[in-house]
Amino acid sequence: MTATTPKYMAVQGAALLVAGLFILIGVLGFIPGVTTDYALLDWAGPHSGAKLFGVFAISGLHNVIYLISGVVGVALARTYAASRAYFLGGGLVYLAFWLQGWLMGRRSANLLPVNGPDNWLHFGIGVVMVLLGITLAGQRDPTKRWRRKE
16 A cells, blocks of 8 residues: 545645635525525625524625635635635634624624624634634645755
8 A cells, every 4th residue: 555645735625614614604695594584685784684594694795705705715725825825814804804893883884784793703713714724734835845955
């Protein structure tokens, strides 16, 4: 038996998993029943009355952002460096969503509907993504060749 190198590094596998979850959440946000008060789903703005699983405030734009986050994750999972950038950059974006929701709340200038659970979900997503980008990534790109010191 010969040892084979894995097709994906841990950070790439995790990127595919997280991206799949984002796509699933984005799709579920458009399904009546999973989304309560579906008739109150607005495209954008802070006053959409629909809630994913009856808890998280959502809108059409909010669902599309989750779908885009997933598609970007699938695309960036192809390489080690891009997967790491997906986690670090995406984590910072979701932390920015958390901060924006916390500061703006339900003001009319806010493009996304937010509530307490939604804000904490964005915070959790941001922290987990940054931690995955840091902990699953080594100090060097393992796909690059080592240089021998002579």
